[in-house]
Amino acid sequence: MKIVLVAEYRDGKLLGSYGELIDFADKMGGESVMFLVGNDTDLPKYDGVVYLADAENFGEYNPDAHKKLIVDLVGKEQADMVVFCHSSYGWDLAPRVAFALKAAQVSEIVEIADGLPVTPVCNAKLRRTVKVKTPQSVVTLQSGAFGLTEEPAGSPVIEKIEGNGEGRIEFTGYEEAESGGVDLSKAQIIVSAGRGVGKPENVEMIANLAKALGGEYGASRPVVDSEWVEHNRQVGTTGQTVSPKLYVACGISGAIQHLAGMKKSEFIVAVNTDRDAPIAEAADVFVVADLKEFVPLLTEKIQSL
């Protein structure tokens, strides 16, 4: 099997997630080549051929042009599979490549079981095993599901690819995430509010528990999107990554994007009414309770210790 691995650049730098692609190729037992639109000052540590298109010409986000480069490369290499990370770059580009190749696309693979890809369903409450019916396939990998246990090593053979960098969409630049305010990454104790808090007034009880514990409060994304809590307190892939001594998730279901931001915490407590919520997988202690009742009680008891 021949596999094309699509690595990513952001703001002139190679993203470390390419190691996940290499691990996946190893697990598939395939022969791989790597593709990237980037520059030759920051290259992957990889023993194989890297097809490098210059980001100066092709842009970091230019789906029409990147698609064409990948499709041409798949033809040249007679590849059977194209592998992306399930990232903002990967989930945007993969369907375009799949469509052009008339290939099936399997999104967000978490593992390979008996040779078949497995993907999450319903906020990871269920899993699905998939069989591809086309000769070629395009897949995206859930962030963190694969990965090398050691730092990648090796030196690539670089093959530069040229071509037309035109596309219908114009990328005009990056806007940094809002900064300032609290730095959750330094907090030793974090109590986070999820959608389960129900209404903005209830954020206060989460903040009070955090205060009683001598920590900071954070939030899941819906709470931030609803503007009940400011963005710099959001935990997850599109917010902060934290690793406190104690993380208390209140009314948070445990979506993969939230888990990615807090699963390295030393001790995790979840407070949730749904015994089957996926946060249970990450929690050291899972308290089955209505947070509106439980959190104020706990806060009072801690204050009087």
Place this chain on the structure above:
Amino acid sequence: MKILVCIKQVPDMESKFKVDTAGTWYEKTDLAWRMNEYDEYAVEQAIQLKEQVKDADLTVLSVGGNQVKETMKKALAMGCDRGAHIEDDSSSDKEPFEIAGIIGEYAKDKSFDLIFTGMQSQDRGSAQVGILVAEQLDMSAVSTVVDFSYSDGTVNVKRELEGGVKACITAKTPLVVTCQLGLNTPRYPTLPNIMKAKKKELLSLPVEDLLKVEPRQETVKVYFPEKKGGGLVLEGDAAELADKLIQVLKEKTAVLA
């Protein structure tokens, strides 16, 4: 201007799921259904655009059995002009390429200027349909949009990237936009608008007329993941739970010291 917004009806993710008898999806009985969260942002953005440009016609489309009309009525009550219900009792057996094929076939001779979809569904979560529709119609597409503005055929959007960084994009219509959480604040339908929506067109079209493609993948099985380790589970009276948790925190962590 002609606008299309594509929505999916999904179960509430807090539901108790069971695997169906075929073993290839979840059992559809005893679930509470709602509009896919990502699609709520798509509907809201489509309505805001219609309100901005004034001279616009906004169609909401959904593929599924009769029950999806309930969710479509919500979109009509929010402000869509008409509904195109693609009647398909086995839509959940179809893979994203087929669903996109159906939508593309419906849209191909209707010259939509903008098509909005959610970036993914909450149940299957493939994040493919919107972009595949664009490919099929040879339109350009931008995914994962958290900021949208339109002026005179030009669309400025921001795509959300990891870490909360955004990529600023300019594109021309016709365009497909897939919407990410937080793009706007979806409105609640008001009672007068719910009444008005009852009179809006909601046409059902048989899926057979629009399905022209073959599936490229199939589900072998759906199952519950094995519970790996998992921690201590505390259940019971809230006051006792608080005492128990404090006990555990004292034993296992140094945070209460």
